[in-house]
Structures are given as structure tokens and as C-alpha cells.
Amino acid sequence: MPRRTPRNARDRLRTPRGFHGFLKTASLCALVAGLLSPLSPAAAAGAAPQAPVPTAAVDHCGGRCSDILPPGQNGNATLAQILLNQAFGTQPEHAEDQLGPYANLASGYPSLTTEKINTFFNDASFGVPSGQVASTLRPAGRDDVTIVRDKKTGVPHITGTTRYGTEFGAGYAAAQDRLWLMDLFRHVGRGRLTPFAGGDPANQGLEQQFWRNAPYTEDDLTAQIEGAAAKAGDRGRQALADVDAYIDGVNAYIDASDKGRYFPGEYVLTGHKDAITNSGTIERFQRTDLVALASVIGALFGSGGGGEVDNALSLLAAQEKYGVTQGTEVWESFRQRNDPEAVLTQHDGSFPYLPRPDDPQGRALPDPGSVRAEPLVYDRKGSAATAGAARASDGAADAALSSARRGMSNALVVGGEHTASGHPVAVFGPQTGYFAPQLLLLQEIQGPGLSARGASFAGLSMYVELGRGQDYAWSATTSGQDIIDTYAVELCQDDHHYLHRGACVPMEKVEHTNSWKPTVADGTAAGSYTMRAWRTVYGPVEYRATVGGKKVAYTSLRSSFLHEADSIIGFQMLNDPDYLDGPESFRGAVQHINYTFNWFYADAEHTAYYNSGDNPVRADGVDAEFPVWARPAHEWRDWDPAANTARYTPPSAHPQSVDQPYYVSWNNKPAKDYTAASWGNGSVHRGNLLDDRVGALVAQGGVTRAALVKAMADAALADLRATDVLPDLLKVIGSAPVTDPAVATAVGRLRAWSEAGALRAETSSGSKKYAHADAIRTLDAWWPRLVEAEFTPGLGTGLYTAFTRNLPVDESPSAAHGPTGAHAGSAFQYGWWSYVDKDIRSVLGESVQGPLARSYCGGGDLSACRDTLVTTLKEAAARTPAQVYPGDDACAAGDQWCADSIVHRTLGGIKHRGIGWQNRPTYQQVVEFTSHR
Known part of the structure; x- marks a missing residue:
């Protein structure tokens, strides 16, 4: 049997684990040199020529556009900031300021009103009010582009008077916020991460898996971008010019940060730069780097099939x-x-x-x-x-x-004839995982032929890829x-x-x-x-x-x-x-x-x-x-x-x-x-x-x-198994009197949780304890047991195992064995929910469209099926919290809330705190336009 290859793009991105422990081995000289270096790229940029705040573009949203992207806009950190983060947990400015509002929606949504939306989201209007301007920069001294950053989030608002200048500014701002990540992923796309970031097994796995799917040569990369432009006429020629201007902006920031010694500290930690002498180089970007980046993103999110x-x-x-x-x-x-x-x-x-x-x-x-x-x-x-x-x-x-x-990713869109205002309302966004720094970045771009605000993948942000224009918004989910x-x-x-x-x-x-x-x-x-x-x-x-x-x-x-x-x-x-x-x-x-x-x-x-x-x-x-x-x-x-x-x-x-x-x-x-x-x-x-x-x-x-x-927020806390399958499981168990006290207690807890909405929600904000904790623990332990006991007798071990290679049985938030791994946020996409549902309804004699070809639970006999469910439920209820949630690097054994929690996987030197589980897009918009051109 071959090793299982997932149908869709691979499952986990993880930073070199050595980043978590480098503080112990960093030399004193590097520490001193880092602490003497500028504390942030923004501080160094503040010395650049100032420019007037540009006038905002036409905006038809009327203050009703909002968005959020945790953990924060700033994904670059100097060596000093990395060392301080590792030693004391301090965060660079705007590195984590979107994490709290994002996390707080899980407890704050029941009392949400329109006036409170921007307590949990950012105002995504065009422009920056004069009183909210944190910095104004003309990158590389250019007079055809201005980058204004706001005080609240540090998001760049890029305004250019020429197309070249606008794209140059987009590249410069992207490098300000994500240079290390961009560099990391252009090496991943080429299958050359280990020479760049070290031989950690996770690095080896990352480069191997991507290169397995896209083993390109440099000639392949060159041909792809030139070919894409050539077949698109004027738009293709413009796209190629945009790419070149964007790369020029990235490289201008590399030069400036190298000269000013405020480049990302990871370059020192991986041996590319010397903290004392500043020797070493940061390789400049070229067109083919963007194709390598695109191949990674496309493999992860946009290429269905296989298997x-x-x-x-x-x-x-x-x-x-x-x-x-x-x-x-x-x-x-x-x-x-x-x-x-x-x-x-x-x-x-x-x-x-x-x-x-x-x-x-x-x-x-x-x-x-x-x-x-x-x-x-x-x-x-x-x-x-x-x-x-x-x-x-x-x-x-x-x-x-x-x-x-x-x-x-998810999307909720309602037409105007069903809204209070008469205008369509949308809440939508992509789920790209939780990383530090985030794979996406926020920006606003205004220039000739360009007018948008939203999220883009780092290194591919010459355009906004998911966001809003002057009088429209768009988003995507993986199909x-x-x-x-x-x-x-x-x-x-x-x-x-x-x-x-x-x-x-x-x-x-x-x-x-x-x-x-x-x-x-x-x-x-x-x-x-x-x-x-x-x-x-x-x-x-x-x-x-x-x-x-x-x-x-x-x-x-x-x-x-x-x-x-x-x-x-x-x-x-x-x-x-x-x-x-x-x-x-x-x-x-x-x-x-x-x-x-x-x-x-x-x-x-x-x-x-x-x-x-x-x-x-x-x-x-x-x-x-x-x-x-x-x-x-x-x-x-x-x-x-x-x-x-x-x-x-x-x-x-x-x-x-x-x-x-x-x-x-x-x-x-x-x-x-x-x-x-x-x-x-x-x-x-x-x-x-x-x-x-x-x-x-x-x-x-x-x-x-x-x-x-x-x-959206209510669905993000719901346990799909408990909302859509558990009621029928309890019907089967309830088809005869429950005489075992342990089973009766478990059934009572599960029923109470189901009737309360089956949410994995805290008892109160910040408690880090679930209401209905025992019921949740029981179902987490029960589901894999009941699926195996329900289907193995009929399918046989060989066929059951083969089917689980096509579709894993469980993907609860804490299921480290599931396809997304532990602490990943997203849950309940892959599992045997429908198989159990159809089989149990068939046993109950209910109508089933598109039934399974055979009955499995108890061979289709209600009494035998009930025995299977009761036996496995009793086994599950006896499992202790420490057995169900065995603990890992982030959590102690038995800590249920922590086992579910979202942990940002570090792709650089900065770490972030864990937050409570939400099954929710990473980047998310809330939009309602009030007028149209």
C-alpha cells in the first residue's frame, strides 16, 4: 500500500521548530548588536521624507465596510524584537493588535449590534482620517507614490499618481510587512527551504511536499509568467509591468533595510547576515520568485482533485x-x-x-x-x-x-430584498490557516487603474486578491x-x-x-x-x-x-x-x-x-x-x-x-x-x-x-456532529430504557448540550472552561469509537481502512489525528458525518435519499445497533479528560479548552498567544454598500 496522499493540497505548515529555542544559543555579541539596532522598520521609515496625506478615493460603502486579519499587520521583526519576544513575550508594534478583537467575537457575538461591529473588526473605509495618520512615507524618495499607515492597525494605504509608482509602493509596503515570509516561501516553491532556513525535519517535509507537486526548473518559472502575459494582450503587458514595478519596490526596501540595519532578524538567526559586521546579503527578488510563490498558494488553496x-x-x-x-x-x-x-x-x-x-x-x-x-x-x-x-x-x-x-473558507451573502436597508449584506472571507506572520497581509491600493482595499498573499500583493473596490466587494472559498x-x-x-x-x-x-x-x-x-x-x-x-x-x-x-x-x-x-x-x-x-x-x-x-x-x-x-x-x-x-x-x-x-x-x-x-x-x-x-x-x-x-x-459566529462554535447527527443517535439509544447509570448520565449530558445548541462555548468570557464540558469530552471520545464499531463489522477491517484513507472519520477541533492537525482552527470539514447520519436514519426507518448500499449499524437491526451505541458510549464516558486530551507542547493533559485552542504556527521568530477555538475564516469582511456608481 502506498503512503496516503491527501486529495487536496497538503495538510500543515509549520515553522522550523528551532526558532522557539534559538534564544538559548544566540551569542552575546549578536544579542548586544541586535539590541543596538533600530527597533522597527517603521521607526527607520519615519526618517524618510514626509508627504501630505492624500485624498481618499471615492467610497460608496458609507462607513459600512469592515474587516479583520489576525494576528496583526506587522510581520517583520528585527533581531532585538525577536529576542525580546522570546525572552519576555513583548510584541512589535502592530504584530498582535488584531488578535484580541478577532478572538473576542466568540464571546461577544450574542449581544452584537451594528454599532459594535467595529469592536471586533476594523473600519475598512478607504483612506485614513487626518487624526489617525501614524506615518507618511514616500518610498525611496519617490514623488509619485505615498504610503500612509493608520494608528490603529498599521495597514498601508498606498496612493500613486503613476501606475509604476503605485505598484512600486505596493512592493515596498509588502516587504516592510512580510519580507522574511516572502523569502521563506519563494524557497519553499523551489524546493530549497533547507539551504535557506536549515535542515529541521519540518523544513525538509515542507520543501519535499511542495516540490513533489510542482517540480519546476527556473526555465519553467520564467516561461510561465512570460506566457501568461503574452496571451493576454494589453492587460498581459500591463501585468508584467506591474510585476516589475512591484519587484523594484521590494528590492528598494531590501536595500534600505540592509543599509539601515532594520532587516528581519531571522536573517541573522539563519546565518544570512552578521549582526556585528552587517556582512552577508539578502537576495533580491525577481519575476520567477513570484511564480514560485504562486505555485505554493495555488497548490494549497486552488487545485482540487487527485487521489x-x-x-x-x-x-x-x-x-x-x-x-x-x-x-x-x-x-x-x-x-x-x-x-x-x-x-x-x-x-x-x-x-x-x-x-x-x-x-x-x-x-x-x-x-x-x-x-x-x-x-x-x-x-x-x-x-x-x-x-x-x-x-x-x-x-x-x-x-x-x-x-x-x-x-x-466561508461566505454568507444576502440579497437586498431580504435586508433591513434594502442593500445586500455579506460576511465572507478565506481561511488560510493561522500563522505568525500571517500568509495574508492587508493593504489599500489607489492609483491609475487600481482602486481596492483588502487582503493579498505576501509576495503577490501587486493587486488586492480578496477585498473591496469603490462600490463592490468580493471574496472566495475553495470549491x-x-x-x-x-x-x-x-x-x-x-x-x-x-x-x-x-x-x-x-x-x-x-x-x-x-x-x-x-x-x-x-x-x-x-x-x-x-x-x-x-x-x-x-x-x-x-x-x-x-x-x-x-x-x-x-x-x-x-x-x-x-x-x-x-x-x-x-x-x-x-x-x-x-x-x-x-x-x-x-x-x-x-x-x-x-x-x-x-x-x-x-x-x-x-x-x-x-x-x-x-x-x-x-x-x-x-x-x-x-x-x-x-x-x-x-x-x-x-x-x-x-x-x-x-x-x-x-x-x-x-x-x-x-x-x-x-x-x-x-x-x-x-x-x-x-x-x-x-x-x-x-x-x-x-x-x-x-x-x-x-x-x-x-x-x-x-x-x-x-x-x-x-x-456566522454561532456556526463557528457549533459542533457539527452534535447538531446534525447526535439527535438521531440518542433516538436509537432511547428506543429502549437506559438502565446503566453511567450511560444514563452520559445521555442526559449529551441531550442537554444538544438542546442548548451544541456549541463549544465558554461558561463566560475568558473562563477557558466550556459549558457542557463533560458532554463535549464524551462526544470527542465517542465519535471515533462509534464509527469504527458501527462500520467495521460490515465493511471488514481492510475496506474500512481503505475508506478512511479516502475520508478520515473525524475532524473535531482537538483531533490531532485529523487531517488539519491540532490547534488549526478549522474543523468538521472532513469526517464520516453523512455516513453515520444516513445509516442511523435507515436503522430508525426514516426516509433517506441516496442511502448507503447496505445497513451497517447492527446489520440494520435497531436493537443490535442500540447495543453498539450503548457499549461504545459507556466506554467513551469512562475516558478521563487527560485520556481524551493527552496534552502537547502547547497544553497540559486534560485541558479541554486548550486542546481546542488556535495556536499561530510560527514561520519566523515572533510567537503569539493562543486563542479560543472558532471555526472561522482567517481574513473576514463585513460589507454593505449604500450607493453605486
């Missing part, structure tokens, strides 16, 4: 258990390609995408026991890592990527439709040649060796290893196997491979007030984004939704759920292997609408008949938590911004 080999293995296990016909039926019932009970974002219409073919063609299922993962890591002599080393490497890679999963396919390429001559359209051609070997030295921030010894990928025109090789006795390589081909920069045109359009003037031009903009996102729009009059992504048109009869033969008959239609372009589904085939009464999205199924790549889009999905609440508000009418925020 066809795991699908094949679970199908084979089902067929082995039940026979081909019945096994296939069982498999399909768990896959839930088009479940009729799934919550939808697009309410009306049908948008067929990748339906199950009646007569599948070209399937290339592996022979049993033949699948082997392709080695990625090689030793200095060029030999593949030993089995033990490979497992260690795989473990580090899996551990390196779990809190930035792509399935973690995850399948744009990745697995091909079985038949080998010929040897293991590194394959058949392509009748010819035996060589694979392309792409490799590089990473060597690292010990650094102050990393206690590991010096070392090196080689990463090697074999590329075919059908994508990089992921597995080796045999199919019908023939040796094959399984490759992974995604439509965005070699096209990481193409989406730049869509983002440019979203920032252009001369282009974007309503729902139709909004749709026109996001059609240019090739990543898999749900896009939402609101202005003073309209709302809109569009699902983006380059969805390749498959050959007739191809089932994209499984590997297919790499033969012309089964290739994407009109596919050009050299450019990796193909025919794509037309815009009209993508889920979309204008002025639907309301929209909700929490990475649920986009529309009827639109097959999502991920498993678990069934009767119970966390999208239901939003749909139930927003639907009720719309039915009542008079929706306000405060009411919509409250709906």
Missing part, C-alpha cells in the same frame, strides 16, 4: 469484499458523487461536471499489491532513501502541512472541483521510458541537491540530500505499479501545472474600477482565474456567484475518479502536451447566478450535478450550519450586518 490511486485501491477492496457488482455499489454509495441531500451553494439549475459514465472507458486499475510510491529523496550517492528513511521523510512531509488545508487526473503511462525499454502516442520516449529527470549548515535558529547537524522527480508530458510520476501485468508509472496531471501565473489577469480586473462595474464584469474577471474557487460578489444593488477553474473536458467515457491509460483516446480533449493546455468547460457550464436570495458556502457542494473532488459531500456537511441559520434569517426578513455576523 485517483487511493480511489482505485478502495474500489478494489470493496470488490474483493463484496464482488464486482455489489462492491462497486458500496463504493459509489460512500463516494457520494451527487448526493441528493447535500447542501448546495447554487440553489437552482443543474451544472453537470464529471458524472459517472455508464460504460467507463480506459480505466487502469492497479494489480493488487503492486502500487509503490515513487521515491523523492535520495542520498548523496544517488540511491533512493531506505524504507525507514522514506517513512521518516513522508512523516515529516505530512506533519509539515496541515493547518493550511484548502477547505477552510475543489477536480482539475487533476492520474494517467497510467506504460513503460518501455526501462523504468524511465514510456509510451507516448506510439513512441517510446524518455522521462525528464529534474533534481537538485539541498545542503544545509547548522544555524542559530536550527539545532540540527549539517547535512544534504537530493530530491529527484521524473516528469512526463502527463505530469510528474507519483507511483509505480503493474496493470494487467504491464509495468506502469502513475502520473498526476493538473490543468494549472505550468500555468501558476495565469490568474494574474483576473486579479488585475478585480482591482480595476474602470472595468468592474457590476455582476457581469465581475464574472468576466473571475473567469480568468484558473484555480478552483467559489467567488462571491456584493454591491449596493446586486449579489453574484461564480465558480472558477480551468476544468478540462475529458474524453467520452473516462471516469475521472480513477487512473486511466495514457493513450490518445483517453486524453483531455484538444490537449497540447507541450503547453499543457486543453479544451475547458465553457463559462456557462460553471455554477453561477446573480441575485439568488442568499448564498452560503463552507466548501460544500457548489451545485446540483457538479461533482466535487473531495469525499464527504453528503447529508451532513458544515455548510448546513450556515444554510440553516441564513435561511432562517432570510425567511424572517430585515437582515442586518450584525445579524449575519451573529449567524
Whole structure:
């Protein structure tokens, strides 16, 4: 069996753990030199030429736009600030000032009023009132751009009189706030993190996992950005000019911070700069760095699909258990390609995408026991890592990527006919994980052809990527439709040649060796290893196997491979007030984004939704759920292997609408008949938590911004298992008298919690203790036990295990074993909620649309099912808090609130305090425009 590869982008981002302990090994000289250096980039910038505060751009929000992005705008810190943070917990200015308001909404939302919204959010109006100006800077002494930062948050408001100057200012401001992070991720995107930041196992895992998916050469990176610009005409040429101006701004800040010695302190800790002599260099940025950054972001959040080999293995296990016909039926019932009970974002219409073919063609299922993962890591002599080393490497890679999963954003949008003001209201934002510094940054950009405020990924902030314009706002959630396919390429001559359209051609070997030295921030010894990928025109090789006795390589081909920069045109359009003037031009903009996102729009009059992504048109009869033969008959239609372009589904085939009464999205199924790549889009999905609440508000009418925020915040504390599955579990247990006192007590606690709303909420603000703590502990212990006991007897251990590789059983906030890991915030996206729900309702004799192919709990017998639930509930109730919450580096054993808590994973030298759990976007907007151009 191969190592499990998650369907969606990898699971966790974690900083080199050595950053937490570097204080013990930092030299006294470095400490003294750091303390004598300027305390902040802002302080050094204060000496720059001052300029008048620019006039704010036209703003149709009327003071009703707000946003929040924890922990804070400032993501850079000097060596002195890092040392002080590690020693005393002090924070650089604006490094943590958005964390408190963000955290406090969890306890403050029940009494929220419109007047209190900006207690928990920032005013996101354009411009800075004169009394709130903290600093005014003309970067590099330029007279065509001004960067004004406000006192409350330190967000840069960039105003330029020329396009070049505006983008230069955007690059300069981004480097002021995120230079170290930008540098870190351009190395991650190239698979060269360890030479840059040290050989910590988490660093190795991080670079390996990303490079495995995008093993690009420098020529590939260059070709991508030039190709994206070339095919877009005038807009493409403008985008390339914007990129160059942005990079010039970044490099100007590098030069200034180096000369002024206020560059990020991590450069000293990783040996790139000397704190005493200031020797060493910070490498300047270039165009290809932005493509490397884009490949990381696209892999994390915008490329759904993959996993066809795991699908094949679970199908084979089902067929082995039940026979081909019945096994296939069982498999399909768990896959839930088009479940009729799934919550939808697009309410009306049908948008067929990748339906199950009646007569599948070209399937290339592996022979049993033949699948082997392709080695990625090689030793200095060029030999593949030993089995033990490979497992260690795989473990580090899996551990390196779990809190930035792509399935973690939400949107709530209500049309004006259902609001108190008559204008649409939206509460929406992306969930990009919790990091220090944050992957996103805030900014306002005003210049020729540019007018927007909002969030952008660090290093890609030449445009606002999620935010608001003069009279409209937009946001996105990950849709995850399948744009990745697995091909079985038949080998010929040897293991590194394959058949392509009748010819035996060589694979392309792409490799590089990473060597690292010990650094102050990393206690590991010096070392090196080689990463090697074999590329075919059908994508990089992921597995080796045999199919019908023939040796094959399984490759992974995604439509965005070699096209990481193409989406730049869509983002440019979203920032252009001369282009974007309503729902139709909004749709026109996001059609240019090739990543898999749900896009939402609101202005003073309209709302809109569009699902983006380059969805390749498959050959007739191809089932994209499984590997297919790499033969012309089964290739994407009109596919050009050299450019990796193909025919794509037309815009009209993508889920979309204008002025639907309301929209909700929490990475649920986009529309009827639109097959999502991920498993678990069934009767119970966390999208239901939003749909139930927003639907009720719309039915009542008079929706306000405060009411919509409250709906979001309430859903953010809800335990999906307890709201949507627990009531039926208790029905089964209640079908006969409960005589065991321990079980009766547990049932009473669970019922009381369920009836109170099933929230994981504190007893009072700041108590760090949950109301209904015993019930929560019991369900956390019970769920994995009851799922295994419910399904293993019917499925058998082998098939049960295979299905859990497709979809893990649990993702509660404290489930460190779940796909997002501990302290990640996002929860309840991946789990067996729908399987349990459908099975239990079937046992109860209730109506089930799209039922499982068989009954599992007690074999379908109510009494036997009850026995299973009672037995596992009694076992769970007996588990102590310390057993359920065993403790980790952040929490003592048994500390339930802490086990759930959100911990910002450090990507640099500054650490932040933990906050209480909320299942909520990282960056979030609350908008209601009062007028329109």
C-alpha cells in the first residue's frame, strides 16, 4: 500500500521548530548588536521624507465596510524584537493588535449590534482620517507614490499618481510587512527551504511536499509568467509591468533595510547576515520568485482533485469484499458523487461536471499489491532513501502541512430584498490557516487603474486578491472541483521510458541537491540530500505499479501545472474600477482565474456567484475518479502536451447566478450535478450550519450586518456532529430504557448540550472552561469509537481502512489525528458525518435519499445497533479528560479548552498567544454598500 496522499493540497505548515529555542544559543555579541539596532522598520521609515496625506478615493460603502486579519499587520521583526519576544513575550508594534478583537467575537457575538461591529473588526473605509495618520512615507524618495499607515492597525494605504509608482509602493509596503515570509516561501516553491532556513525535519517535509507537486526548473518559472502575459494582450503587458514595478519596490526596501540595519532578524538567526559586521546579503527578488510563490498558494488553496490511486485501491477492496457488482455499489454509495441531500451553494439549475459514465472507458486499475510510491529523496550517492528513511521523510512531509488545508473558507451573502436597508449584506472571507506572520497581509491600493482595499498573499500583493473596490466587494472559498487526473503511462525499454502516442520516449529527470549548515535558529547537524522527480508530458510520476501485468508509472496531471501565473489577469480586473462595474464584469474577471474557487460578489444593488477553474473536458467515457491509460483516446480533449493546455468547460457550464436570495458556502457542494473532488459531500456537511441559520434569517426578513455576523459566529462554535447527527443517535439509544447509570448520565449530558445548541462555548468570557464540558469530552471520545464499531463489522477491517484513507472519520477541533492537525482552527470539514447520519436514519426507518448500499449499524437491526451505541458510549464516558486530551507542547493533559485552542504556527521568530477555538475564516469582511456608481 502506498503512503496516503491527501486529495487536496497538503495538510500543515509549520515553522522550523528551532526558532522557539534559538534564544538559548544566540551569542552575546549578536544579542548586544541586535539590541543596538533600530527597533522597527517603521521607526527607520519615519526618517524618510514626509508627504501630505492624500485624498481618499471615492467610497460608496458609507462607513459600512469592515474587516479583520489576525494576528496583526506587522510581520517583520528585527533581531532585538525577536529576542525580546522570546525572552519576555513583548510584541512589535502592530504584530498582535488584531488578535484580541478577532478572538473576542466568540464571546461577544450574542449581544452584537451594528454599532459594535467595529469592536471586533476594523473600519475598512478607504483612506485614513487626518487624526489617525501614524506615518507618511514616500518610498525611496519617490514623488509619485505615498504610503500612509493608520494608528490603529498599521495597514498601508498606498496612493500613486503613476501606475509604476503605485505598484512600486505596493512592493515596498509588502516587504516592510512580510519580507522574511516572502523569502521563506519563494524557497519553499523551489524546493530549497533547507539551504535557506536549515535542515529541521519540518523544513525538509515542507520543501519535499511542495516540490513533489510542482517540480519546476527556473526555465519553467520564467516561461510561465512570460506566457501568461503574452496571451493576454494589453492587460498581459500591463501585468508584467506591474510585476516589475512591484519587484523594484521590494528590492528598494531590501536595500534600505540592509543599509539601515532594520532587516528581519531571522536573517541573522539563519546565518544570512552578521549582526556585528552587517556582512552577508539578502537576495533580491525577481519575476520567477513570484511564480514560485504562486505555485505554493495555488497548490494549497486552488487545485482540487487527485487521489485517483487511493480511489482505485478502495474500489478494489470493496470488490474483493463484496464482488464486482455489489462492491462497486458500496463504493459509489460512500463516494457520494451527487448526493441528493447535500447542501448546495447554487440553489437552482443543474451544472453537470464529471458524472459517472455508464460504460467507463480506459480505466487502469492497479494489480493488487503492486502500487509503490515513487521515491523523492535520495542520498548523496544517488540511491533512493531506505524504507525507514522514506517513512521518516513522508512523516515529516505530512506533519509539515496541515493547518493550511484548502477547505477552510466561508461566505454568507444576502440579497437586498431580504435586508433591513434594502442593500445586500455579506460576511465572507478565506481561511488560510493561522500563522505568525500571517500568509495574508492587508493593504489599500489607489492609483491609475487600481482602486481596492483588502487582503493579498505576501509576495503577490501587486493587486488586492480578496477585498473591496469603490462600490463592490468580493471574496472566495475553495470549491475543489477536480482539475487533476492520474494517467497510467506504460513503460518501455526501462523504468524511465514510456509510451507516448506510439513512441517510446524518455522521462525528464529534474533534481537538485539541498545542503544545509547548522544555524542559530536550527539545532540540527549539517547535512544534504537530493530530491529527484521524473516528469512526463502527463505530469510528474507519483507511483509505480503493474496493470494487467504491464509495468506502469502513475502520473498526476493538473490543468494549472505550468500555468501558476495565469490568474494574474483576473486579479488585475478585480482591482480595476474602470472595468468592474457590476455582476457581469465581475464574472468576466473571475473567469480568468484558473484555480478552483467559489467567488462571491456584493454591491449596493446586486449579489453574484461564480465558480472558477480551468476544468478540462475529458474524453467520452473516462471516469475521472480513477487512473486511466495514457493513450490518445483517453486524453483531455484538444490537449497540447507541450503547453499543457486543453479544451475547458465553457463559462456557462460553471455554477453561477446573480441575485439568488442568499448564498452560503463552507466548501460544500457548489451545485446540483457538479461533482466535487473531495469525499464527504453528503447529508451532513458544515455548510448546513450556515444554510440553516441564513435561511432562517432570510425567511424572517430585515437582515442586518450584525445579524449575519451573529449567524456566522454561532456556526463557528457549533459542533457539527452534535447538531446534525447526535439527535438521531440518542433516538436509537432511547428506543429502549437506559438502565446503566453511567450511560444514563452520559445521555442526559449529551441531550442537554444538544438542546442548548451544541456549541463549544465558554461558561463566560475568558473562563477557558466550556459549558457542557463533560458532554463535549464524551462526544470527542465517542465519535471515533462509534464509527469504527458501527462500520467495521460490515465493511471488514481492510475496506474500512481503505475508506478512511479516502475520508478520515473525524475532524473535531482537538483531533490531532485529523487531517488539519491540532490547534488549526478549522474543523468538521472532513469526517464520516453523512455516513453515520444516513445509516442511523435507515436503522430508525426514516426516509433517506441516496442511502448507503447496505445497513451497517447492527446489520440494520435497531436493537443490535442500540447495543453498539450503548457499549461504545459507556466506554467513551469512562475516558478521563487527560485520556481524551493527552496534552502537547502547547497544553497540559486534560485541558479541554486548550486542546481546542488556535495556536499561530510560527514561520519566523515572533510567537503569539493562543486563542479560543472558532471555526472561522482567517481574513473576514463585513460589507454593505449604500450607493453605486
